[in-house]
Amino acid sequence: MIAVGERAPDFSLPDHEGNEVSLADFRGSKLVLVFYPLDFSPVCSDQLSVYQEVLPQIDEAGATLVGISVDSSWAHRAFRDKLGLGMPLLADFEPKGEVTRAYGAYLDGAGHGNRSLVLIDQEGVVRWVYESPTPLEIPGANLIFDALVNAA
Amino acid sequence: MRRILDPHGHKPASPELTSAGVPPVDGEDHVRGEGPEAIVYLDLACPYCAATWVRLDGLKLRVVFRHFPVASKHPRAPALHAAVEAAALQAGEAAFWALVNSIYRDQGKVDDPHLWERARALELDLERFEEERRSEAVAERVRRDFESGIRAGVAATPAGFLDGRLVAGDLASELALVTSPRNENEKF
Numbered sequence: 001m002i003a004v005g006e007r008a009p010d011f012s013l014p015d016h017e018g019n020e021v022s023l024a025d026f027r028g029s030k031l032v033l034v035f036y037p038l039d040f041s042p043v044c045s046d047q048l049s050v051y052q053e054v055l056p057q058i059d060e061a062g063a064t065l066v067g068i069s070v071d072s073s074w075a076h077r078a079f080r081d082k083l084g085l086g087m088p089l090l091a092d093f094e095p096k097g098e099v100t101r102a103y104g105a106y107l108d109g110a111g112h113g114n115r116s117l118v119l120i121d122q123e124g125v126v127r128w129v130y131e132s133p134t135p136l137e138i139p140g141a142n143l144i145f146d147a148l149v150n151a152a
Numbered sequence: 153m154r155r156i157l158d159p160h161g162h163k164p165a166s167p168e169l170t171s172a173g174v175p176p177v178d179g180e181d182h183v184r185g186e187g188p189e190a191i192v193y194l195d196l197a198c199p200y201c202a203a204t205w206v207r208l209d210g211l212k213l214r215v216v217f218r219h220f221p222v223a224s225k226h227p228r229a230p231a232l233h234a235a236v237e238a239a240a241l242q243a244g245e246a247a248f249w250a251l252v253n254s255i256y257r258d259q260g261k262v263d264d265p266h267l268w269e270r271a272r273a274l275e276l277d278l279e280r281f282e283e284e285r286r287s288e289a290v291a292e293r294v295r296r297d298f299e300s301g302i303r304a305g306v307a308a309t310p311a312g313f314l315d316g317r318l319v320a321g322d323l324a325s326e327l328a329l330v331t332s333p334r335n336e337n338e339k340f
Contacts, residue, residue: 044309050302142171
């Protein structure tokens with residue numbers, strides 16, 4: 001997993017609408033990257049649904065939350081629609097998992113990312129990371145708020 | 153792009169959602185039964201919660217019910233949680249538990265006319281029920297529980313706490329380990 005204090009690896013990925021989104025687009029605001037295994041899986045559905053409920057508070061805290069998985073833009077779009085999600089979802093689809101690997105969140109052998117959170121500050125520096133012990137464990141949204149208060 | 157937490161369009165909740173222990177039981181909580189105390193955070197529109205609720209019914213537990221509606225996944229959840237609070241305001245805890253049971257036992261009928269039907273079955277004043285389930289006080293009461301759950305690390309439903317600690321694994325199975333079967337006459 002990428003370490004606190006490192007410069008966040010740049011990326012340019014299509015979002016759920018197929019629009020390219022880069023790390024540089026978030027310069028000047030705090031960014032919470034949510035690496036999750038797969039669209040439509042039960043645990044990922046729970047995780048992103050609960051994060052959705054606190055998006056207004058994350059916004060109030062001056063941060064933007066963005067999801068990343070190895071699914072395609074089309075899958076992301078359907079997943080967002082199904083769950084009523086408002087956060088952007090980025091498709092680390094081709095080359096598969098390249099950005100997830102750059103952040104050290106890829107699970108070799110599983111074919112997808114581990115459930116991980118990365119807080120990047122306004123200057124593009126990693127300020128906090130969380131890696132779930134297993135993909136089945138969901139980090140509570142409280143940990144994101146702790147990080148926003150204490151680490152950035 | 154963003155949804156508002158409160159479906160009735162009231163102001164969003166406080167940004168203070170940093171980690172905190174699960175709040176101990178207080179006078180505003182809905183508490184039912186005797187035995188080891190389990191604080192449970194449930195979504196009334198969640199099928200897993202419904203299945204868990206049926207299994208909890210057979211356990212000798214002191215159940216503390218806390219609201220955890222996940223509106224994005226279950227769009228009717230906020231309305232259902234507001235409805236059970238309105239039932240409690242009007243007719244007390246018996247009406248609260250009766251409506252919780254009613255909703256969990258038939259999750260296919262959760263639109264407004266179904267709620268009116270359920271309210272009539274409980275002999276509630278329908279006009280008052282309608283007014284109170286849409287009130288700011290009820291929204292605040294539901295939000296209080298939701299936020300305490302977020303701060304305590306609830307990340308999915310159903311979730312439960314024993315002695316202040318989040319229960320890992322299948323909730324009903326874990327709670328069954330700390331209790332014994334209830335007397336049939338004590339069913340919720």
